[in-house]
Amino acid sequence: MLELYQFELSQYSEKVRLILDYKGLQYRKIEVTPGIGQVELFRLTGQTEVPVLKDGYKYIVDSTEIAKYLDLHYPERPLIPQDGKQRGLCLMMEEWADESIGIKGRKALFSAISQDQSFRKALLPTSVPDVFKTFVGEVPNDLLKVLGFGVGYTPEVVKKAITDLQQDLEALCLLLADSPYLLGDQPTLADLAVAGLSILLKFPDGPYLDLPVSLRGKGAPGLADNPAYEPFFAWRDRLYAEFRKPLVDFKASTGATAPTSIEIE
Structure with a gap:
């Protein structure tokens, strides 16, 4: 069976998951696992980024190459x-989708979690202890914005990304108006790239x-809440309904209960 080394919330991993389901x-x-799992991934592939697809003894790196x-x-x-x-x-x-929606989508997600404490708390994995979730949820929004400077997510950078994404979504709505x-x-x-990479702008309704x-x-x-872009997200969700395998179906077909984490052997 094919194996996908991934982060669940990586939009590039989601792009590949959608392709595999299609x-x-x-x-x-x-x-x-961030950190130690990436060390193991480096041992296997010579690099630390996800997604990586394993087919037999072959490892394929990068969503486009996959x-x-x-x-x-x-x-x-065929794709x-x-x-x-x-x-x-x-x-x-x-x-274009990789370089625009993919990269700027991370900044859009940062904008969301820096404005909404309950949103960033809900994003934490279910395995995280409740006491830590409470701590994260109580981090002041202003402090989180200050921390964004450390990764280059200044307010100006985030604002520019949102503006660019608004233009991208407007263009996509126009392209899909009669097709x-x-x-x-x-x-x-x-289609699969644009749809999969857009998950950080608005999570699928399914x-x-x-x-x-x-x-x-x-x-x-x-x-996510702008009515002007609803045609795009409605299209994206229809594409998901048609091609993406829901988690319940995925677990039934593979026997999985949760993604397997890799550690250093």
Whole structure:
């Protein structure tokens, strides 16, 4: 069985999960423990980033390379069109989504958790002790914003990311106004990339991620709750309903109860 080394809330991991589900491939999720798990991942692959797909003895790194690998070795339900122009548009849009929605989505999520104490508390894994969740929830919003300076998330940077994402969502709404998918009548890698990478803007309204039910349909203020972008998120949720395997189905088909964490042997 294919194995996906991942972070549950990584939008790039979600992009690959959506691709795997679209192709109807069974896989096992392996949750990489930040820090020590990444050391083990480096031992296996020579780098520390997720997602990484393992197929037999082969490790494939990077969500785009994983998509290309899957299309080559598991060609049923192709992701990338053969027509030259369609192929070019698909690859260009996928790259744009990685660099725009993917990167700026993290800043949008930071904006959400820095404004809402209950939101960031709910994002913590269920395994975290309640006393620690309470502590995190009580961290003042202003202090969290100050901490953002340390990772380059200044208020100006976050505000610019939100503004850029508003333009991105407006453009996507226009592209989808008279078409079921971004490049026409059939889904492509462009659709799956845009949909999967958008989870940090607004979490899907369904049981697809290992998150509290209360967070479904919630996201970054000004994006997730803006009626102007509802056509995009409605499209995204319809795509999920059509292709993404819900957690209950995923666990039933793989026998998994939760993602496996990797540690140093």
